[in-house]
Amino acid sequence: MTSKKGLREADFVTSMVLVGVAIWVFYQGLQMPMEATYAGVRTQWYVSPGLLPMVIAVLLSILGVALMVTAIKAGGARVVIDVFKTRSLSPAESHIRFGAILLAFVAYVFINIPRVDYFLATATFLLFFIGAFYPNDDRVLHRLTVFYGIEQLVLLMAFMTGAGAFLNKVFVYRMVSFGTDGLALILFVALWGYLVILTRGRKEFWRARRVALVVALLFPTFLTPVFRYVLRVRLPHEGGIVELFHLVHYAIR
Amino acid sequence: MVVLEQLAGFFGNVALLAMNPMNLFVLFGAVIMGIIFGAIPGLTSTLGVALLTTLTFGMTLEMALLALLGVYVGGTYGASYSAILLNIPGSAAAAATAFDGYPLALKGKGGETLGLATTASAIGTFIGMLFVVSMAPAIARLALRFTSVEFFLLALFGIIISGTLTSEDLAYKGWIAGLLGILLALVGRDPLQSYPRFTFGIAGLGAGIEVVPVLIGAFGIPQIIQVLKDRYEPVKSVTIQRIVPGFGTMLRNAKYIVRSSLIGVGIGAVPGIGEDIAGWVSYGVAKNSSPHPEEYGKGSQEAVICTETANNSCIGGAMIPLLSLGIPGSPPSAVLLGALLLHGVNPGPMLRIDRPEFILQVTAIMLLASFAMWIAGMLLAKQVVKVLRIPPMSFMPIIGALMVIGSYALNAKVFNLYLMLPVGIVAYFLTEMKYPIAPLVIGVILGGMADESLRRALMVSGGSFMPFVTRPVALALLTVTILAILSQFQSWKSVTRSLKRRLSNRFLKRDDT
Numbered sequence: 001m002t003s004k005k006g007l008r009e010a011d012f013v014t015s016m017v018l019v020g021v022a023i024w025v026f027y028q029g030l031q032m033p034m035e036a037t038y039a040g041v042r043t044q045w046y047v048s049p050g051l052l053p054m055v056i057a058v059l060l061s062i063l064g065v066a067l068m069v070t071a072i073k074a075g076g077a078r079v080v081i082d083v084f085k086t087r088s089l090s091p092a093e094s095h096i097r098f099g100a101i102l103l104a105f106v107a108y109v110f111i112n113i114p115r116v117d118y119f120l121a122t123a124t125f126l127l128f129f130i131g132a133f134y135p136n137d138d139r140v141l142h143r144l145t146v147f148y149g150i151e152q153l154v155l156l157m158a159f160m161t162g163a164g165a166f167l168n169k170v171f172v173y174r175m176v177s178f179g180t181d182g183l184a185l186i187l188f189v190a191l192w193g194y195l196v197i198l199t200r201g202r203k204e205f206w207r208a209r210r211v212a213l214v215v216a217l218l219f220p221t222f223l224t225p226v227f228r229y230v231l232r233v234r235l236p237h238e239g240g241i242v243e244l245f246h247l248v249h250y251a252i253r
Numbered sequence: 254m255v256v257l258e259q260l261a262g263f264f265g266n267v268a269l270l271a272m273n274p275m276n277l278f279v280l281f282g283a284v285i286m287g288i289i290f291g292a293i294p295g296l297t298s299t300l301g302v303a304l305l306t307t308l309t310f311g312m313t314l315e316m317a318l319l320a321l322l323g324v325y326v327g328g329t330y331g332a333s334y335s336a337i338l339l340n341i342p343g344s345a346a347a348a349a350t351a352f353d354g355y356p357l358a359l360k361g362k363g364g365e366t367l368g369l370a371t372t373a374s375a376i377g378t379f380i381g382m383l384f385v386v387s388m389a390p391a392i393a394r395l396a397l398r399f400t401s402v403e404f405f406l407l408a409l410f411g412i413i414i415s416g417t418l419t420s421e422d423l424a425y426k427g428w429i430a431g432l433l434g435i436l437l438a439l440v441g442r443d444p445l446q447s448y449p450r451f452t453f454g455i456a457g458l459g460a461g462i463e464v465v466p467v468l469i470g471a472f473g474i475p476q477i478i479q480v481l482k483d484r485y486e487p488v489k490s491v492t493i494q495r496i497v498p499g500f501g502t503m504l505r506n507a508k509y510i511v512r513s514s515l516i517g518v519g520i521g522a523v524p525g526i527g528e529d530i531a532g533w534v535s536y537g538v539a540k541n542s543s544p545h546p547e548e549y550g551k552g553s554q555e556a557v558i559c560t561e562t563a564n565n566s567c568i569g570g571a572m573i574p575l576l577s578l579g580i581p582g583s584p585p586s587a588v589l590l591g592a593l594l595l596h597g598v599n600p601g602p603m604l605r606i607d608r609p610e611f612i613l614q615v616t617a618i619m620l621l622a623s624f625a626m627w628i629a630g631m632l633l634a635k636q637v638v639k640v641l642r643i644p645p646m647s648f649m650p651i652i653g654a655l656m657v658i659g660s661y662a663l664n665a666k667v668f669n670l671y672l673m674l675p676v677g678i679v680a681y682f683l684t685e686m687k688y689p690i691a692p693l694v695i696g697v698i699l700g701g702m703a704d705e706s707l708r709r710a711l712m713v714s715g716g717s718f719m720p721f722v723t724r725p726v727a728l729a730l731l732t733v734t735i736l737a738i739l740s741q742f743q744s745w746k747s748v749t750r751s752l753k754r755r756l757s758n759r760f761l762k763r764d765d766t
């Protein structure tokens with residue numbers, strides 16, 4: 001978004017979003033109690049919880065319109081016309097990289113962290129992230145991203161269809177269910193295997209895949225005890241591997 | 254007598270802190286971590302302070318302050334490494350350092366330039382500290398007379414000024430970012446009537462938005478995306494030899510050091526501006542007043558000294574409104590404010606009453622941090638250079654994992670992550686469209702205060718806006734805020750220009766007669 005024209009096109013779209021948000025905020029502000037009796041207390045308009053939201057809505061709409069005018073003057077409105085023109089379907093390289101970063105974070109935060117053992121979730125995140133970007137090669141990045149995307153889809157389906165819950169019921173050891181952890185472990189190994197296949201025969205990538213595996217395993221090994229035993233924070237999901245940490249910790253304590 | 258008491262208290266604090274080996278260990282560790290964070294392109298002192306906040310949760314307040322201020326001071330200075338040796342500035346302030354630092358490094362003076370930057374940064378931090386100890390209590394005393402009217406206008410002033418000065422493109426993009434920040438701060442039950450605002454029935458939003466995860470997301474996610482979005486091109490770093498700068502060189506540049514420190518403190522004290530602007534303003538002033546402006550950009554030691562002194566003295570400047578008014582002067586100090594609130598410290602006018610020793614403690618830590626930074630900078634420069642050779646693809650994912658666990662660990666809520674990630678992605682798009690992030694963050698922090706103060710002020714006045722213009726401080730704040738807004742309009746600029754012309758013509762005529 002470095003060119004002035006691109007910036008103004010984005011400004012035009014943003015200005016419409018801003019005006020829309022401002023109208024919605026103003027409407028929400030109007031729904032809040034103005035002059036009424038709230039919790040037995042008679043309130044005036046100037047004490048209303050909707051006062052500042054409405055003030056902000058008015059200011060945002062003014063600034064949104066100002067942004068729109070500036071964008072139109074600089075030819076930014078052409079973006080609406082351009083939408084209907086045929087555009088190249090192949091995304092730019094930076095967009096693919098952006099997509100890979102987004103996939104890594106979204107899968108980690110929304111799929112893995114709440115449901116998969118913290119150690120495994122973090123190790124998989126790091127293995128994909130470093131494995132995809134460290135080789136600095138488009139082919140490796142594209143293929144690993146697609147593979148990781150499919151893996152995450154499988155994991156999501158397992159949770160949504162109840163297969164994960166079933167696995168957790170079947171595989172229980174010392175009151176710890178590790179069925180989904182087993183699945184996550186298989187996906188971790190598969191991801192590593194695919195990275196090895198992708199970089200096979202190319203010596204310049206060996207360091208990259210070694211770094212990816214070492215960091216993916218060592219970093220959570222350091223992080224898990226620090227947060228669990230030093231800072232005493234209960235981890236988001238404590239499954240089989242974190243249970244293993246507990247066993248070791250309480251054995252040596 | 255009061256001054257002597259203050260001085261005795263200050264040196265007592267310094268001695269107490271310095272005599273505890275654990276304190277020194279934490280301080281040096283934090284400063285070195287800060288230097289590494291600042292030195293690595295893509296990582297900033299703001300992110301360093303944000304990530305460390307979680308780790309300090311179990312520490313005592315004193316140790317947490319040592320760690321956080323150590324990272325802040327070290328990180329602000331650390332950006333000069335990549336600027337001087339790689340020509341890749343770790344922050345916008347360091348871009349000014351790179352202008353002259355890199356040409357000097359190419360001439361074989363890389364080590365000496367780093368030494369100059371280290372010493373200038375240490376002196377800058379020290380001078381900034383002097384201003385904190387002398388000015389923060391006085392401003393806090395004055396602020397005790399402030400009412401809700403002044404606090405509302407102060408929040409508004411901070412957001413508008415920060416938006417105006419940090420925006421790369423149109424100034425009102427900064428204002429929009431600030432307003433969006435306030436809007437985020439309004440989510441949750443309102444403080445006066447407990448009415449749920451913009452919660453969409455989500456229980457996690459009822460208590461409002463957690464500031465630290467928002468800060469981690471807003472500063473961290475855009476950094477990671479920006480670094481990894483483009484292909485990595487390995488850069489050759491310049492080798493360094495002698496680091497310790499000559500005493501004569503520093504003495505020759507003493508007047509520039511003092512001037513740049515004053516610029517840094519002044520800019521730091523303005524809410525939400527920070528080190529980046531301080532570095533550039535100092536560079537600009539130095540160039541305009543230099544007898545050899547043609548040397549700037551080609552390898553001027555003077556330029557490096559001015560920039561580095563200003564961005565580190567800005568730390569002290571930024572601490573003044575933070576400690577006395579509860580308003581952060583820079584993005585890292587905004588994160589620091591979040592960390593202080595987590596530790597149960599409420600910066601603002603009441604701080605002197607609630608914790609009379611706190612300001613002295615902070616300044617004592619700043620003094621120790623500037624010494625630690627100088628020692629670490631001189632001893633570890635060659636080792637830090639090795640860190641610069643690590644490709645960012647290996648540590649950016651680690652930063653990502655740290656951000657996630659850091660946001661979660663604040664109160665062991667996965668919901669914090671659901672907040673951190675979307676805020677980070679939105680912040681990335683805003684950054685791409687040239688919206689500054691600092692006003693957004695300032696808005697998130699000051700939004701609650703603005704809301705409560707506005708409604709309290711109107712409650713006291715019975716709905717009248719007259720106190721906004723009848724109280725002197727309020728009127729001054731309102732005038733400056735309105736002028737800051739008007740100054741961005743072309744019509745206002747032409748009006749002031751013609752007014753100036755008329756006035757000068759009138760005076761010239763009078764002189765002729």
